[in-house]
Amino acid sequence: MSLKQSYNAESIQAFLVSHLAEVVGVETAEIDVNENLENYGLDSAQAMMIISKLEELLGFKPSPILLWHYPNIAALSQRLSEESTDDSQAKDTASGTNAPVTFAVPFLDLAAEAVLDPTIQPVGNTVFITNPKNIFLTGGTGYLGAFIIKELLEVSEATLYCLVRASNVEEGKSKLENNLQQYGIWQDEYSSRIIPIIGDLAQPHLGIGAEQFESLAANIDTIYHSAALLNYVYPYSALKTANVLGTQEVLRLACQTKVKPVHYVSSVAVFESSAYAGQVVKEQDSFDDWEGIFLGYSQTKWVSEKLVKIAGSRGLPITIYRPPLISGDSKTGICNTHDFINLMIKGCLQMGSFPDVDYMLDMSPVDYVSKSVVYLSRQETSVGKAFHLQHPQPASLKSLVDWVRSFGFSLKMIPYEEWQAELINNVTSQDNPLYTLRPFLLERWSDEQITIPDLYLQARRPIISCEETLEALKGSSIVCPPIDSQLLMTYTSYLVQTGFLSLA
Numbered sequence: 208m209s210l211k212q213s214y215n216a217e218s219i220q221a222f223l224v225s226h227l228a229e230v231v232g233v234e235t236a237e238i239d240v241n242e243n244l245e246n247y248g249l250d251s252a253q254a255m256m257i258i259s260k261l262e263e264l265l266g267f268k269p270s271p272i273l274l275w276h277y278p279n280i281a282a283l284s285q286r287l288s289e290e291s292t293d294d295s296q297a298k299d300t301a302s303g304t305n306a307p308v309t310f311a312v313p314f315l316d317l318a319a320e321a322v323l324d325p326t327i328q329p330v331g332n333t334v335f336i337t338n339p340k341n342i343f344l345t346g347g348t349g350y351l352g353a354f355i356i357k358e359l360l361e362v363s364e365a366t367l368y369c370l371v372r373a374s375n376v377e378e379g380k381s382k383l384e385n386n387l388q389q390y391g392i393w394q395d396e397y398s399s400r401i402i403p404i405i406g407d408l409a410q411p412h413l414g415i416g417a418e419q420f421e422s423l424a425a426n427i428d429t430i431y432h433s434a435a436l437l438n439y440v441y442p443y444s445a446l447k448t449a450n451v452l453g454t455q456e457v458l459r460l461a462c463q464t465k466v467k468p469v470h471y472v473s474s475v476a477v478f479e480s481s482a483y484a485g486q487v488v489k490e491q492d493s494f495d496d497w498e499g500i501f502l503g504y505s506q507t508k509w510v511s512e513k514l515v516k517i518a519g520s521r522g523l524p525i526t527i528y529r530p531p532l533i534s535g536d537s538k539t540g541i542c543n544t545h546d547f548i549n550l551m552i553k554g555c556l557q558m559g560s561f562p563d564v565d566y567m568l569d570m571s572p573v574d575y576v577s578k579s580v581v582y583l584s585r586q587e588t589s590v591g592k593a594f595h596l597q598h599p600q601p602a603s604l605k606s607l608v609d610w611v612r613s614f615g616f617s618l619k620m621i622p623y624e625e626w627q628a629e630l631i632n633n634v635t636s637q638d639n640p641l642y643t644l645r646p647f648l649l650e651r652w653s654d655e656q657i658t659i660p661d662l663y664l665q666a667r668r669p670i671i672s673c674e675e676t677l678e679a680l681k682g683s684s685i686v687c688p689p690i691d692s693q694l695l696m697t698y699t700s701y702l703v704q705t706g707f708l709s710l711a
């Protein structure tokens with residue numbers, strides 16, 4: 208057990224410079240202590256490596272969130288030196304745990320963030336087009352985006368212009384193709400109808416040259432905006448550029464030269480404020496409350512959807528789709544193995560225990576979500592509305608754990624606090640996928656000192672109604688598959704077959 212040590216800001220600064228340089232693979236001379244830490248592109252695994260090194264030095268575990276909340280190394284070192292000389296935050300030796308030391312997070316007024324550039328105004332009249340010929344889509348290299356591409360190609364004859372981060376068109380094209388292949392939904396005949404547009408959400412005008420931006424603005428008929436940076440560890444400030452400002456640039460494209468309807472993939476997370484706890488929230492309900500949304504990612508989704516709503520109030524035709532967690536394809540079981548549910552199952556199996564919490568399995572299969580988005584987007588009655596792609600009959604998390612056990616895996620349910628202590632003390636390397644999620648699972652927020660998972664306890668969550676969405680889907684053959692043993696068998700089989708889960 209290491210003891211808490213006192214260090215001045217200079218020595219912490221030198222330590223951080225040398226370890227940051229090592230982790231991001233540059234010379235120490237290239238690290239500027241006044242440079243914004245975000246600009247070094249640290250991912251959550253690298254952040255955890257630095258935090259582990261800091262723990263060895265300081266004798267207490269600083270919150271990983273600090274790496275994003277403090278603007279630069281100089282400011283962070285100053286803060287850490289104050290902590291290292293403050294005895295009140297000493298290691299919790301009484302409980303024998305090695306819990307992170309918590310820090311006050313800077314106040315963020317989300318309502319003040321929801322300001323749409325006043326120059327973004329729809330130009331000209333809107334006519335609803337049932338069969339758009341040219342579609343602009345973001346997020347096509349992601350999970351949901353791949354399935355939306357497939358569905359759009361299946362139900363329409365449109366050409367899809369897909370925003371991709373790549374160094375050239377060829378690379379962009381293969382990134383899109385490989386992504387659909389990875390999910391088992393690629394067909395060679397799709398190729399000629401998928402056109403990569405090299406760009407970046409985080410850049411002004413989506414990182415597309417002015418000429419191409421204008422050409423798209425003049426020729427695109429409809430936009431699907433599914434891209435976002437999904438990260439459960441980064442704070443709002445690290446996600447804002449891609450998620451919030453990126454959405455603003457999409458809205459700019461939609462309004463420029465001719466009006467193009469925007470189909471925006473949001474999230475049920477917009478109702479994460481404590482104000483909605485226990486309340487039924489319907490599709491068209493307002494979501495003005497934001498206090499108590501702590502996750503940076505959810506904060507960006509709240510602000511982004513607000514921007515989309517503002518554009519709607521200026522006359523842009525908008526439709527909003529709010530999925531819950533998106534699970535695997537109900538037919539094949541193919542899924543995003545990096546998503547939260549899968550990482551949690553794998554990590555808990557490695558730990559041998561699952562937290563005994565009152566959660567509902569807030570998940571819908573990706574084929575249900577993508578088919579619903581595309582079907583609803585093609586109905587004129589959807590304009591101006593929001594839809595909840597929530598599972599109509601969610602199951603309890605316990606039923607998932609029972610299922611996993613019945614498959615032969617050994618997993619015990621233990622009280623949440625006990626599980627957290629095991630996570631702190633025993634999950635100490637990246638061998639367990641929960642390691643990089645530890646800040647998300649353990650960080651304590653607000654006066655109540657609750658963790659983000661505490662916020663998802665059933666008692667703190669809203670009841671997301673999807674009645675209107677089911678009504679709107681009635682004219683289609685789209686039905687959300689039940690979360691039953693057949694679906695869970697499909698999912699588990701895929702995870703075992705691919706080696707993601709091992710029965711041994």
Ligand SMILES: NC(=O)c1ccc[n+]([C@@H]2O[C@H](COP(=O)([O-])OP(=O)(O)OC[C@H]3O[C@@H](n4cnc5c(N)ncnc54)[C@H](OP(=O)(O)O)[C@@H]3O)[C@@H](O)[C@H]2O)c1
Pocket residue numbers: 345346347348349350351352370371372406407408409432433434435436437449472473474475508529530531532533534543546
């Ligand atoms: N997955 C869920 O459980 C879930 C639940 C509710 C809502 N949603 C929403 O659904 C949408 C799709 O989620 P997903 O699961 O498909 O996410 P994903 O698999 O992580 O895909 C994210 C997509 O966004 C793109 N992207 C991120 N930053 C970008 C940037 N700076 N410039 C251009 N593209 C960028 C990624 O491109 P790269 O390939 O270049 O990284 C990728 O194509 C998101 O808006 C998300 O908020 C998802």
